[in-house]
Amino acid sequence: MKRIYVNEAWCLGCRLCEYNCAFANSGMQDMASALKGKPIFPRIHIEQANAITFAVSCRHCTDPICVKSCIAGAIRKTDGVVQIDQTKCVGCLTCVLVCPYGALAPNENGVMQKCELCLRNACGEPACVKGCPNRAIVYEEREADA
Amino acid sequence: MNEYVIIGNGVAAAGCIEGIRSADADGRITVISKETHPVYCRPLISYYLEGKTDLARMPYRDADFYEKNGCRVLYGRTAEQADAANRTVTLDDGTVLPYTSVCIATGSAPFVPPIAGLDTVPVACTFMTLDDALALEQATQTPRHVLIIGAGLIGLKCAEGLHGRAASITVCDLADHVLPSILDADSASVLQTHLEQNGIQFRLSDTVECFCGNTAHMRSGETIRFDVLVLAVGVRANAALAKDCGCETNRGILVDVSMETTVSGIYAAGDCTEGTDISAGQKRVLAILPNAYMQGFAAGMNMAGAEASFDNAIPMNAIGFFGLHTMTAGTYDGEVYTEETETSRKKLYTKDGLLKGFILIGDTTRAGLYTALIRNRTPLDSFDFDTMKKTATFASLSADMRKRCFGGVV
Numbered sequence: 001m002k003r004i005y006v007n008e009a010w011c012l013g014c015r016l017c018e019y020n021c022a023f024a025n026s027g028m029q030d031m032a033s034a035l036k037g038k039p040i041f042p043r044i045h046i047e048q049a050n051a052i053t054f055a056v057s058c059r060h061c062t063d064p065i066c067v068k069s070c071i072a073g074a075i076r077k078t079d080g081v082v083q084i085d086q087t088k089c090v091g092c093l094t095c096v097l098v099c100p101y102g103a104l105a106p107n108e109n110g111v112m113q114k115c116e117l118c119l120r121n122a123c124g125e126p127a128c129v130k131g132c133p134n135r136a137i138v139y140e141e142r143e144a145d146a
Numbered sequence: 147m148n149e150y151v152i153i154g155n156g157v158a159a160a161g162c163i164e165g166i167r168s169a170d171a172d173g174r175i176t177v178i179s180k181e182t183h184p185v186y187c188r189p190l191i192s193y194y195l196e197g198k199t200d201l202a203r204m205p206y207r208d209a210d211f212y213e214k215n216g217c218r219v220l221y222g223r224t225a226e227q228a229d230a231a232n233r234t235v236t237l238d239d240g241t242v243l244p245y246t247s248v249c250i251a252t253g254s255a256p257f258v259p260p261i262a263g264l265d266t267v268p269v270a271c272t273f274m275t276l277d278d279a280l281a282l283e284q285a286t287q288t289p290r291h292v293l294i295i296g297a298g299l300i301g302l303k304c305a306e307g308l309h310g311r312a313a314s315i316t317v318c319d320l321a322d323h324v325l326p327s328i329l330d331a332d333s334a335s336v337l338q339t340h341l342e343q344n345g346i347q348f349r350l351s352d353t354v355e356c357f358c359g360n361t362a363h364m365r366s367g368e369t370i371r372f373d374v375l376v377l378a379v380g381v382r383a384n385a386a387l388a389k390d391c392g393c394e395t396n397r398g399i400l401v402d403v404s405m406e407t408t409v410s411g412i413y414a415a416g417d418c419t420e421g422t423d424i425s426a427g428q429k430r431v432l433a434i435l436p437n438a439y440m441q442g443f444a445a446g447m448n449m450a451g452a453e454a455s456f457d458n459a460i461p462m463n464a465i466g467f468f469g470l471h472t473m474t475a476g477t478y479d480g481e482v483y484t485e486e487t488e489t490s491r492k493k494l495y496t497k498d499g500l501l502k503g504f505i506l507i508g509d510t511t512r513a514g515l516y517t518a519l520i521r522n523r524t525p526l527d528s529f530d531f532d533t534m535k536k537t538a539t540f541a542s543l544s545a546d547m548r549k550r551c552f553g554g555v556v
Binding site: 007047061068069102 | 161187189190193198199203204205206207435436439440443462463464465466469471473475510511512513514515517518522533538539540541542545548549551552553554555556
């Protein structure tokens with residue numbers, strides 16, 4: 001199962017991943033009309049510790065507690081990808097309360113969203129990975145630690 | 147072939163079904179459902195009244211959930227009795243079901259206090275089930291004056307749900323602040339102000355002495371006229387069936403980390419149980435949805451012969467009103483770190499080198515990082531808690547810890 005992994009040593013903190021994510025999930029054709037002059041709601045975010053920066057997005061956990069905690073039955077894991085049915089979400093934020101990675105946040109309408117690996121948008125592969133200028137975010141298969 | 151019987155059809159039951167099926171594809175599962183609806187989550191009923199969800203979107207699982215999991219569901223039936231010696235459950239219609247293992251997931255029921263004149267009130271509801279919500283929807287087809295007794299989670303969510311439908315909403319409670327089970331008085335005041343700004347009226351430290359039709363005579367001497375009464379004083383675990391067949395009970399059915407009761411072969415899960423709250427180190431009824439699912443799943447796995455334990459339960463709630471979100475978790479014990487503004491609160495409670503609990507009102511961004519510190523009992527000296535206190539961020543962790551989280555499979 002391919003997942004997104006980050007290497008903080010290579011992260012420049014340029015936040016292109018946030019913009020590429022917001023654009024990929026906007027459903028719009030060009031980036032300027034999708035993002036220019038608007039607050040953006042990306043599903044990946046950059047955190048900063050002194051000189052270090054790194055990107056945080058859903059880990060698609062082996063045993064995802066968000067799925068077990070969702071009061072609407074709106075989050076499920078299918079073929080290794082944790083996905084939200086946004087039509088069922090009521091915006092209670094229980095998933096925010098339980099996600100140990102801080103990987104879920106509401107969109108501009110208060111409906112929850114999270115990284116779904118761009119598998120359901122036009123990008124088809126993680127836009128954050130595709131656009132990362134320094135390969136600090138990769139999309140690949142890794143083994144679980146024994 | 148194993149015969150599994152699940153008494154109840156809520157979220158704990160759904161967890162139990164999925165737990166059983168993760169370990170046993172073949173055993174027969176019979177679900178006894180008092181309500182005539184497929185599994186839905188109780189907390190959704192206020193969102194239903196509010197119009198944020200509807201009957202089509204409310205089911206917890208897909209329409210073919212029971213069929214796909216090979217479950218027989220007996221709707222409109224209740225279990226009257228369990229016989230641990232002969233391993234049978236007897237239903238209200240006399241049917242006797244044999245079991246290899248049984249899970250009691252009977253939930254809880256509203257406690258209705260014996261208030262004088264309650265029987266003279268024309269429209270009185272509780273707020274626990276989908277049918278309760280449908281009844282309230284009917285009762286508020288035209289704007290009505292609503293009186294809610296109880297300023298807890300159920301009473302206040304009901305108030306929010308009815309807000310757009312009611313002519314007025316008054317909430318009374320004997321406690322001196324709202325959400326007394328999860329908030330201190332100071333944090334509650336922030337929320338109460340917000341609710342009042344949205345038109346909810348409160349009568350706290352006061353209760354109904356007696357009813358006379360549509361009039362409530364309060365202990366304070368005030369009289370309140372209303373059209374619709376909602377009783378949301380509290381809930382009690384449905385533990386009688388378990389008690390009658392020999393399971394030890396306290397405020398709920400006692401379970402160990404495998405979710406087995408004190409009687410072999412009888413498991414229990416969800417709001418009817420009393421498990422260990424690891425933040426307080428005490429037995430407690432933790433009637434919250436995530437615990438119901440996780441208890442149910444663990445019970446199901448163990449019933450099917452696999453091994454599972456659910457050993458890190460804590461109380462936790464995410465509850466929002468009119469756009470203001472509140473999150474609480476754990477126990478409010480020890481030293482407190484506080485940040486506050488007029489419209490927000492952040493309180494983190496630490497003791498013995500661990501985060502024990504928190505209250506967040508307003509900014510709840512990445513609150514799950516705090517919850518994980520409580521559940522995992524992460525020693526606060528193993529990372530930069532001073533940074534974490536201010537902002538829930540992985541920046542406060544060591545590079546090694548971050549590498550494990552974001553560079554590996556979790």
